[in-house]
Amino acid sequence: LKLKGLGEFGLIDLIRQKSPQGQGVQRGIGDDATEIRLPAGHHLLTSTDLLIENVHFRRDWTDWNSLGHKAVAVNLSDIAAMGATPRYLYLGLACPGDTDLADIDQFLNGVLDEASRYDVALVGGDTCHSPGPWLIAVTIEGSAPACQAIGRDGARAGDLIMVSGTLGDSALALQMLRDGRIPDAELMARHHRPTARVELGRQLAERRLATAMIDISDGLAGDLDHILQASGVDGVVDELLIPVSAVFENGTDSRPVRQELTLYGGEDYELLFTVSREKLAEIEALGAELQTTITRIGSVREGPGRIWLRDSTGATHSLSVRGYDHFCRT
Amino acid sequence: LKLKGLGEFGLIDLIRQKSPQGQGVQRGIGDDATEIRLPAGHHLLTSTDLLIENVHFRRDWTDWNSLGHKAVAVNLSDIAAMGATPRYLYLGLACPGDTDLADIDQFLNGVLDEASRYDVALVGGDTCHSPGPWLIAVTIEGSAPACQAIGRDGARAGDLIMVSGTLGDSALALQMLRDGRIPDAELMARHHRPTARVELGRQLAERRLATAMIDISDGLAGDLDHILQASGVDGVVDELLIPVSAVFENGTDSRPVRQELTLYGGEDYELLFTVSREKLAEIEALGAELQTTITRIGSVREGPGRIWLRDSTGATHSLSVRGYDHFCRT
Numbered sequence: 001l002k003l004k005g006l007g008e009f010g011l012i013d014l015i016r017q018k019s020p021q022g023q024g025v026q027r028g029i030g031d032d033a034t035e036i037r038l039p040a041g042h043h044l045l046t047s048t049d050l051l052i053e054n055v056h057f058r059r060d061w062t063d064w065n066s067l068g069h070k071a072v073a074v075n076l077s078d079i080a081a082m083g084a085t086p087r088y089l090y091l092g093l094a095c096p097g098d099t100d101l102a103d104i105d106q107f108l109n110g111v112l113d114e115a116s117r118y119d120v121a122l123v124g125g126d127t128c129h130s131p132g133p134w135l136i137a138v139t140i141e142g143s144a145p146a147c148q149a150i151g152r153d154g155a156r157a158g159d160l161i162m163v164s165g166t167l168g169d170s171a172l173a174l175q176m177l178r179d180g181r182i183p184d185a186e187l188m189a190r191h192h193r194p195t196a197r198v199e200l201g202r203q204l205a206e207r208r209l210a211t212a213m214i215d216i217s218d219g220l221a222g223d224l225d226h227i228l229q230a231s232g233v234d235g236v237v238d239e240l241l242i243p244v245s246a247v248f249e250n251g252t253d254s255r256p257v258r259q260e261l262t263l264y265g266g267e268d269y270e271l272l273f274t275v276s277r278e279k280l281a282e283i284e285a286l287g288a289e290l291q292t293t294i295t296r297i298g299s300v301r302e303g304p305g306r307i308w309l310r311d312s313t314g315a316t317h318s319l320s321v322r323g324y325d326h327f328c329r330t
Numbered sequence: 331l332k333l334k335g336l337g338e339f340g341l342i343d344l345i346r347q348k349s350p351q352g353q354g355v356q357r358g359i360g361d362d363a364t365e366i367r368l369p370a371g372h373h374l375l376t377s378t379d380l381l382i383e384n385v386h387f388r389r390d391w392t393d394w395n396s397l398g399h400k401a402v403a404v405n406l407s408d409i410a411a412m413g414a415t416p417r418y419l420y421l422g423l424a425c426p427g428d429t430d431l432a433d434i435d436q437f438l439n440g441v442l443d444e445a446s447r448y449d450v451a452l453v454g455g456d457t458c459h460s461p462g463p464w465l466i467a468v469t470i471e472g473s474a475p476a477c478q479a480i481g482r483d484g485a486r487a488g489d490l491i492m493v494s495g496t497l498g499d500s501a502l503a504l505q506m507l508r509d510g511r512i513p514d515a516e517l518m519a520r521h522h523r524p525t526a527r528v529e530l531g532r533q534l535a536e537r538r539l540a541t542a543m544i545d546i547s548d549g550l551a552g553d554l555d556h557i558l559q560a561s562g563v564d565g566v567v568d569e570l571l572i573p574v575s576a577v578f579e580n581g582t583d584s585r586p587v588r589q590e591l592t593l594y595g596g597e598d599y600e601l602l603f604t605v606s607r608e609k610l611a612e613i614e615a616l617g618a619e620l621q622t623t624i625t626r627i628g629s630v631r632e633g634p635g636r637i638w639l640r641d642s643t644g645a646t647h648s649l650s651v652r653g654y655d656h657f658c659r660t
Contacts, residue, residue, distance in 0.1 A: 004657040011657070026373060027481050030560070032411035032544055033377035033472070035479050043356060044374060047363040048469055050422045050456045081362035092380045092467050097657040126380045129656040137422050137467035139378055142363070149365050151357050214362055230360070326459040327334040327341070327427040 003104060004097035011104070011127050015091075018108055022088060022121020034124040036088060042143035047078035053133035055326075061177050064103045066192040067136075068110020074217065075140040076118060076196035077269040081215035082151070083205020084144035086198060089115050089122045092137030094130035118198050148205050155212040155231035155274040161298040162210075162283065164197050164270045166245040167220055171265020172252060186247050194269040200292055201271055209282055213273035219266040224307055225321040227274065234303025237319070238310045243295040263309075264322060274300055333434060334427035341434070341457050345421075348438055352418060352451020364454040366418060372473035377408035383463035385656075391507050394433045396522040397466075398440020404547065405470040406448060406526035407599040411545035412481070413535020414474035416528060419445050419452045422467030424460035448528050478535050485542040485561035485604040491628040492540075492613060494527050494600045496575040497550055501595020502582060516577050524599040530622055531601055539612055543603035549596040554637055555651040557604065564633025567649070568640045573625040593639075594652060604630055 003011065016029045026035040038044060051057060051071050062070075072089065079086040091111060095104070115122055120140065173183040173191035183191070197215070204210040212231055216223045220242070228235050242262050252258045275283055280296070287294035298310075307319040333341065346359045356365040368374060381387060381401050392400075402419065409416040421441060425434070445452055450470065503513040503521035513521070527545070534540040542561055546553045550572070558565050572592050582588045605613055610626070617624035628640075637649040 006657070008656045027412075027479065031481050032408040033375040033414065033470075033479075035412065035474075035481075036374040036376070037476070038368065038374055044366040044368055044471070045363040046366070046418075046420060046454060046469075046471065048420045048422055048454060048456055048467070050424055050458050050465065050467060052424055052458065052460060052465065054461055055424075055459055078362040082365065084363065088376075090376060090378045090469065092378055094380055094382055094385075094465075124376060124378060126378055127656065128380050128382065129385055130382060131384055131463065133461065135380065135382065135424075135465055137378070137380060139376075139420065139469045140363075141374070141376065141471075144365075146367070149357070149363075151361050151365075326338045326457065327336070 001101040002097065003095065003099045003101060006101060008127055015108060015122065018112055019122040020116065022123055024087070025121060025123055028123045038143050041146055043146055043149060045079055045082050045084040045142040045144060045149060046139065047075050048137065048139040049075050051136040062192050064106035065110035068107040069114045069193050071136050071138050072111050072114040073194045073196045074269065075138045076120070076198055077215040077217070079140055079142040080196050080198045080201035081213050081271060082144065082149045083201045083210065083213065084142040084149055085202055086118050086120045086140050086142040088141040089120050090139040091122060091125035093125065094128045094135040096130055096132070144205060150205050150210050150213040152212050152214055152227045152230035155227050155233050155300050157233055157300055157302045159211055159274040159276055159300040160280065160296050161224070161235055161237065161274055161300060162294055163243065163272050163297050164200055164292055164294055165268070166243045166248065167216065167268050167270060168244055168248050168258065168261040168265050170194065170267040171261040172248055175261070184247065187251065191267065194267065196269055197271045197292070200290055203286055203290065204273060207282065207286065209275055209279050209286065210273040211275060213271060216268040216270050216272050217266055219264040220272065221263045221307060221319055221321050222266070223272055227272070228305045228307060232305060233300045234306045234308065235298055235300055236308040236310060236316065237298035240312055241295060241297045243293060331431040332427065333425065333429045333431060336431060338457055345438060345452065348442055349452040350446065352453055354417070355451060355453055358453045368473050371476055373476055373479060375409055375412050375414040375472040375474060375479060376469065377405050378467065378469040379405050381466040392522050394436035395440035398437040399444040399523050401466050401468050402441050402444040403524045403526045404599065405468045406528055407524070407545040407547070409470055409472040410526050410528045410531035411543050411601060412474065412479045413531045413540070413543065414472040414479055415532055416448050416450045416470050416472040418471040419450050420469040421452060421455035423455065424458045424465040426460055426462070474535060480535050480540050480543040482542050482544050482557045482560040485557050485563050485630050487563055487630055487632045489541055489604040489606055489630040490610065490626050491554070491565055491567065491604055491630060492624055493573065493602050493627050494530055494622055494624055496573045496578065497546065497598050497600060498574055498578050498588065498591040498595050500524065500597040501591040502578055505591070514577065517581065521597065524597065526599055527601045527622070530620055533616055533620065534603060537612065537616065539605055539609050539616065540603040541605060543601060546598040546600050546602050547596055549594040550602065551593045551637060551649055551651050552596070553602055557602070558635045558637060562635060563630045564636045564638065565628055565630055566638040566640060566646065567628035570642055571625060571627045573623060
């Protein structure tokens with residue numbers, strides 16, 4: 001059965017039937033706009049992302065369910081990086097009329113399963129024909145009590161630089177796929193089914209532990225640069241402290257490769273944040289509570305926004321910043 | 331100068347520099363998510379739309395400034411149809427790296443001029459490379475006092491059916507373009523630079539005049555059907571009362587053509603709404619106040635959701651509903 005057999009309004013009905021009603025939703029799918037009642041005293045947090053076939057994903061490398069999962073997770077990660085609670089999801093989907101309904105259904109299951117894991121409701125969107133590639137536009141709205149959200153601009157000299165989880169796994173999986181190799185299941189999942197650190201981000205904000213925060217989508221160097229530029233400080237990262245997984249360690253055979261993947265790889269969707277030194281014990285307690293590894297990888301010092309890398313010999317050198325630039329990559 | 335010479339972060343900086351700071355914005359462009367403080371007691375209204383090159387627009391039929399204008403106007407129209415105040419805009423933009431910066435600039439000017447006309451601030455989005463077509467994803471957030479927004483489900487037997495402005499102009503312009511003819515400036519503007527009825531929608535809600543409302547994007551028949559289905563009532567439309575412009579009258583030479591364009595053409599972005607009969611004088615006063623033509627085109631009666639058309643002979647027949655279906659059009 002093809003999408004064009006169901007039609008646009010049939011697809012919207014299907015999505016509506018599959019989507020549980022969200023809390024605070026006054027009017028959901030099926031009106032000109034969605035009407036939401038946010039918790040009193042909360043600010044609204046909104047993030048939006050585009051995912052385009054053959055730019056952000058390839059059909060032959062992923063499955064539809066994972067694609068739906070990832071489309072949601074990368075946006076959840078942006079809300080997590082503000083320390084806010086994700087609440088509502090809007091899905092823009094363009095695909096060819098001859099798309100198999102089974103593929104759409106798998107994609108929607110991926111979207112809805114990942115959203116419901118965080119009590120996020122799919123409450124609106126847009127569907128249309130695409131002349132070729134699948135195009136996915138996801139908008140997530142969340143909320144946080146006033147003055148609780150964490151921006152990129154609060155890092156201060158003396159703060160510690162912390163990161164959740166491990167870095168480089170997603171980039172290693174992508175490199176292997178590009179090389180025609182099949183990553184093992186753990187690496188593959190890090191790339192195709194990333195986990196947004198929603199609870200960690202929210203707790204860091206609620207407990208007022210982080211001074212600045214970002215999620216690592218462009219790579220550690222590029223995203224740390226965003227914090228340092230916004231805060232007007234330098235950062236020193238100790239290369240030996242950058243946390244990597246056993247599967248990453250086993251799958252990489254040289255220091256330059258490891259450095260490239262952890263510093264510049266991106267799509268880790270871990271949280272990178274700065275904390276005042278006296279909060280270190282609280283951070284450790286939070287990590288234990290959430291069973292999430294949180295690693296101190298460096299510190300913040302006075303400066304105009306440079307990144308310094310301390311290597312295994314103890315020597316420190318300035319690090320060039322190059323994140324993924326969409327328009328310059330070709 | 332090409333987009334790839336500026337780069338992704340250069341483009342984001344350009345957008346940030348061109349965008350005036352919005353009221354209520356705690357954190358705008360340049361963080362993981364945008365943070366907004368909505369007016370106390372207001373509900374959040376959100377609408378999102380995709381615009382895809384060669385599906386929703388053609389480069390050879392429009393200019394970049396008008397495209398930016400329209401991308402915003404069609405979303406404003408959805409917020410207007412809820413009777414809410416549009417406030418914040420998020421722009422997802424994917425285009426090839428070899429796009430001329432002058433084209434991007436014209437597009438952004440169109441977006442920002444149309445947004446600022448309604449005090450709407452561009453506060454976030456996403457930019458990325460497209461392998462081919464331009465892809466535009468617009469999300470607009472607005473707000474309305476609790477219990478003031480107008481849905482599609484409130485039409486009651488005895489209500490009158492009203493429409494703003496004139497219908498069919500946009501569809502006539504599109505038909506002429508498809509036939510290789512050049513529409514005159516007025517028709518062209520109706521198609522390429524539609525006006526969202528923001529103030530009319532808001533006043534209808536504030537004064538509690540409309541029982542149900544929608545904007546006409548799919549055509550009068552399809553959008554009236556949405557109201558009738560949601561409300562569980564029948565509607566009777568008097569064909570002779572459907573308002574058309576002089577330029578439309580002059581540009582169409584047969585009743586079937588006029589009927590096709592006004593009933594099924596779409597992209598009018600006029601407001602279609604129902605009102606209780608005793609509010610008619612207030613509606614007329616509002617139209618005079620806003621210098622906006624508001625026309626009574628029919629009435630609501632008991633029934634399962636059908637549309638009846640009363641033709642020039644006084645005979646009434648059931649009207650088939652066929653809106654634009656993205657997946658079935660090929």
